[in-house]
Amino acid sequence: MDVTMLNRGETATVVSIGGGRGLITKLAALGIRPGVRLTKVSAQMFGGPVNVRVGNTEVGLGYGMASRILVEKEG
Amino acid sequence: MEREQMKRILLAGNPNVGKSAIFSRLTGVRVVISNYPGTTVEFTQGYTKIAGEQAVVMDAPGTYTLEATCKAEEVACQMLKESDLVINVVDATNLERNLYLTLQLLERNIPMVVVLNIWDETKHRGIEIDVKKLEQLLGVPVIPTCGVTGEGIKTLVERLPEAQVPNRPESSAEEKWRKIGTIVQEVQKLHHHHHTFLQGLQDASIQPLTGIPIAAAVIYGCFWLIRFIGEGLIGYVFEPLFNGLWLPVMTKLSVVLGGGGFIHNILIGHLVEGGIDFGQSFGLLTTGLYVPIAAVLPYIVSFYLVLGLLEDFGYLPRLAVLVDNVMHRLGLHGYSIIPMILGLGCNVPGALATRILEGRREKFIAATLMAIAIPCMAQIAMIVGLVGQRGGQYLLLIFAVLFAIWFLLGVGLNHVVKGRSPELILEIPPYRFPLPQAVGKKLWMRVEGFIASAVPYVLLGILIVNILYSLKVVDFFARILTPVLSGIWGLPSSTMGALLIGFLRKDVAVGMLAPLNLTTKQLVIAATILAIYFPCIATFVVLVKELGIVDMLKSMAVMIIVALVVGGLLNLLLPAGL
Numbered sequence: 001m002d003v004t005m006l007n008r009g010e011t012a013t014v015v016s017i018g019g020g021r022g023l024i025t026k027l028a029a030l031g032i033r034p035g036v037r038l039t040k041v042s043a044q045m046f047g048g049p050v051n052v053r054v055g056n057t058e059v060g061l062g063y064g065m066a067s068r069i070l071v072e073k074e075g
Numbered sequence: 076m077e078r079e080q081m082k083r084i085l086l087a088g089n090p091n092v093g094k095s096a097i098f099s100r101l102t103g104v105r106v107v108i109s110n111y112p113g114t115t116v117e118f119t120q121g122y123t124k125i126a127g128e129q130a131v132v133m134d135a136p137g138t139y140t141l142e143a144t145c146k147a148e149e150v151a152c153q154m155l156k157e158s159d160l161v162i163n164v165v166d167a168t169n170l171e172r173n174l175y176l177t178l179q180l181l182e183r184n185i186p187m188v189v190v191l192n193i194w195d196e197t198k199h200r201g202i203e204i205d206v207k208k209l210e211q212l213l214g215v216p217v218i219p220t221c222g223v224t225g226e227g228i229k230t231l232v233e234r235l236p237e238a239q240v241p242n243r244p245e246s247s248a249e250e251k252w253r254k255i256g257t258i259v260q261e262v263q264k265l266h267h268h269h270h271t272f273l274q275g276l277q278d279a280s281i282q283p284l285t286g287i288p289i290a291a292a293v294i295y296g297c298f299w300l301i302r303f304i305g306e307g308l309i310g311y312v313f314e315p316l317f318n319g320l321w322l323p324v325m326t327k328l329s330v331v332l333g334g335g336g337f338i339h340n341i342l343i344g345h346l347v348e349g350g351i352d353f354g355q356s357f358g359l360l361t362t363g364l365y366v367p368i369a370a371v372l373p374y375i376v377s378f379y380l381v382l383g384l385l386e387d388f389g390y391l392p393r394l395a396v397l398v399d400n401v402m403h404r405l406g407l408h409g410y411s412i413i414p415m416i417l418g419l420g421c422n423v424p425g426a427l428a429t430r431i432l433e434g435r436r437e438k439f440i441a442a443t444l445m446a447i448a449i450p451c452m453a454q455i456a457m458i459v460g461l462v463g464q465r466g467g468q469y470l471l472l473i474f475a476v477l478f479a480i481w482f483l484l485g486v487g488l489n490h491v492v493k494g495r496s497p498e499l500i501l502e503i504p505p506y507r508f509p510l511p512q513a514v515g516k517k518l519w520m521r522v523e524g525f526i527a528s529a530v531p532y533v534l535l536g537i538l539i540v541n542i543l544y545s546l547k548v549v550d551f552f553a554r555i556l557t558p559v560l561s562g563i564w565g566l567p568s569s570t571m572g573a574l575l576i577g578f579l580r581k582d583v584a585v586g587m588l589a590p591l592n593l594t595t596k597q598l599v600i601a602a603t604i605l606a607i608y609f610p611c612i613a614t615f616v617v618l619v620k621e622l623g624i625v626d627m628l629k630s631m632a633v634m635i636i637v638a639l640v641v642g643g644l645l646n647l648l649l650p651a652g653l
Binding site for chain 2: 026029030047049057
């Protein structure tokens with residue numbers, strides 16, 4: 001599953017990022033990379049941006065980007 | 076000392092970690108500091124003394140990595156190559172993410188120290204960092220600081236000479252993240268902490284269900300507050316000051332100068348019904364001072380006060396997320412709301428702020444929309460003063476027309492300009508209570524900037540008005556452009572002067588409409604056209620630099636077409652008796 005499918009408030013571990021090197025570097029710089037746990041904070045309507053929290057950082061991501069972050073829920 | 080020998084110190088770090096606050100503390104140079112990533116888009120330099128020696132300190136835009144992804148980051152990377160010492164500013168509440176850039180910098184073999192900024196917030200966020208241990212692991216001095224209050228700055232200055240060349244071998248991104256993992260595990264302990272009121276508010280303002288009403292309330296509240304403060308300052312401070320103190324002085328001077336003649340006309344202007352009218356006389360000492368100080372300054376003060384509070388609180392990035400969908404229709408993403416909002420104060424910082432956008436396409440669209448449809452506060456203040464007398468509904472009409480242009484033109488440009496708008500990717504800072512001293516300092520800086528740049532230009536503008544009229548230059552242009560002026564826009568040829576001066580200062584140009592006895596319809600059309608037809612010279616220069624001459628020419632073509640079409644439509648659609 002990807003980040004857009006998470007419910008608000010759910011936490012999951014990043015498995016992989018389905019994108020080019022540019023996207024991977026950009027996301028990694030903000031702390032989003034495989035193995036890291038993130039929590040979905042909010043999603044705007046009509047395919048708007050998704051906010052996630054990684055550690056103490058909150059990041060707003062376009063829907064397309066969020067859908068390329070594959071995650072696995074715990075348990 | 077020779078300039079070449081002076082040590083060059085670079086402040087490097089992620090966006091929104093407080094580099095500018097540290098810079099300001101080190102050098103005493105005042106810079107704009109806010110709570111959102113991308114406040115600094117240019118580099119600023121100042122001087123400081125380390126161990127008795129003068130050194131240059133450079134404040135660079137923030138960057139997450141040394142592989143630049145936008146113009147602002149390129150600036151930072153370029154500056155790194157020219158520095159002798161790096162102060163790596165790290166957000167102590169986001170250690171893990173910030174260390175990536177730190178490790179990249181450590182491989183550059185430039186003497187370095189690390190500053191753990193925002194140290195004060197670690198305590199109530201339940202973060203404990205072993206500074207000594209971190210110092211050992213990184214091999215360079217690590218100093219905890221709080222840039223906005225100045226805590227730790229003294230220690231930083233004392234320890235700058237201890238900066239170490241770390242001599243690290245190059246490593247891959249993978250290796251760096253692994254290294255960061257071990258460092259963080261060894262030096263950082265997290266304690267459970269309770270959610271604070273601000274964190275609750277943070278969440279509420281980003282959920283669509285609560286966030287959109289909050290955004291509407293914030294925007295409405297801001298405009299209400301700007302108007303309330305602006306009108307209050309005009310009504311209770313500046314009007315009484317000018318009418319009670321300055322008018323008698325000017326009236327005496329007018330008599331001394333004989334009530335007419337060349338010098339009288341330049342200094343005092345012409346008399347209206349036998350007396351001085353600050354809005355209509357158009358002398359250097361009358362209208363020339365009244366426009367920037369009594370009419371515009373109050374709104375500049377109130378706008379920048381409210382903007383400063385919004386910036387420091389950390390609201391703007393959240394607004395960017397909420398409006399992202401709308402901005403995509405204009406070929407932009409949510410963060411382009413920043414240049415638009417700054418443009419409302421003055422189009423110059425607005426144009427500079429387009430640097431936070433990724434590509435040429437976004438910069439072109441954002442800059443064009445801003446230059447056409449976002450009037451600056453100086454212009455707004457004059458429009459409010461002049462058109463407001465005819466009724467609030469006409470003010471509303473002008474701003475509704477400008478908003479419609481902004482939106483429809485954006486939709487159009489998005490279709491016409493090749494390419495796609497990139498997606499939003501934006502760090503959302505935590506809410507912070509604005510510090511009164513910090514807000515006051517920033518407000519004073521911006522107001523001072525306005526006075527220093529606006530007053531001379533307004534005076535120059537009024538001087539030019541008088542010269543142009545006496546040389547009949549205005550008449551010449553008016554005759555050439557009559558088909559457009561009266562044919563398309565329905566304006567009398569007397570408005571030509573305002574259109575010419577609009578290239579220099581929009582507020583003076585709007586003021587020039589006052590003595591022309593225009594009908595309300597003509598006033599609405601003229602004020603709208605003055606906003607859209609061309610940016611003022613200061614904005615124009617910055618736009619040429621930011622967009623390049625080719626894109627600027629395209630942008631200018633759009634401006635002229637929009638001015639012709641919108642002016643013509645208003646002339647057709649507004650009832651003739653207005």
